[in-house]
Amino acid sequence: MSSCKSEDKRCALLQAALELFAAQGFDGTATTQIAKQAGVASGTLFFHFKSKEELIHELYREVRGRIEVELREPVGASISLRERLLHSLEKLLLFLLNNPREFKFIEQYYFSPFSEREVFRIEENNIIHHLLIQAREQQIVKEAPLMVLEALVFGPITALAKDHANRGAVIDEEIRRLTIQSCWDGIKR
Amino acid sequence: MSSCKSEDKRCALLQAALELFAAQGFDGTATTQIAKQAGVASGTLFFHFKSKEELIHELYREVRGRIEVELREPVGASISLRERLLHSLEKLLLFLLNNPREFKFIEQYYFSPFSEREVFRIEENNIIHHLLIQAREQQIVKEAPLMVLEALVFGPITALAKDHANRGAVIDEEIRRLTIQSCWDGIKR
């Protein structure tokens, strides 16, 4: 925090890793390449991170933190639960569309053997999770297991993000609106 | 088909590759390990497949073929379009739940750099794709881009399959029914 030089290099390494991992995958990206892209020597990576695996976990934590911040609701907004939920879903979708590298990295992390050690889901511990529970309690959405409700809202959103990140599909305002609205139609009572 | 000795080893290699890839990923699995698991010499893999990459493509084609067969509808079934669609979705979900290795392999393939060369989607060229188009023409589902309709049905299904394959979530009959029904609620007019 105080000394900037050191934090800068660490940051540059995480940034470079994110870009390369998204483009080439974890195993397709050598640590030397990450260092090169970050503009540091190959050994520096291992000063800041114990191993390549630790770098990946650390990067995951960092990205996940950014998503949580992104979804954080403005205080004092007293609109309806339904509105708040739809708004959060829209924000999540927008974030994933605007940050395809982050999305690709996270999907990769989720399917990698790492994720079995360090538990993960975009879904957990975020506002949408809690909004769904509340909405179910208040009987404005179906009385279904949380797993089902989450699949019904996160599934379509990640499907669109996948189309965009991996195939360059253009997802305009209209498509986003239609999808989010239909997610609601799927879960509402 | 006729000569068994040769086909057997090729088959054993594909089978071993599927298991190991699902458990350890493409890069986490050495060709020697695949050969060992298949009970053949390391060189045999390269007799049947030009390279590791070709083995992966071949395995993908094989798995995809099996899914297509699985989803093939019985002829002469003259139930409604809605029934046929829901039935196909249920069959897809069941297949992915019953074959987590196939699911993991396919997801991995989709996110790997390979898929950019050899185009892929579970979605394309299958019955569900065509049923959705028909249903939209007949105005029994929403007038939305196909991408949206597909996201709304494949998204939740793959989300559940993910929960099951990667986290061991138990997806019972009730959960399947609820999810498929809700997918319909999401797309119906």
Place this chain on the structure above:
DNA sequence: GAATATTTTGACTGAGTAGTCAGTCAGGAG
């Protein structure tokens, strides 16, 4: 500004990998 602590460097190591190739051997043809 000397002494000490932190950070950075890049050549190096050793483990492991994809793919090769000279040779084995069962079985079919003549």
Place this chain on the structure above:
DNA sequence: CTCCTGACTGACTACTCAGTCAAAATATTC
């Protein structure tokens, strides 16, 4: 019986890569 074919073998090669380390550079303290 002899020759041939081609699936199969496994030791081998050329190479890559994560991680190390001794020394240099830079920052901090007294």
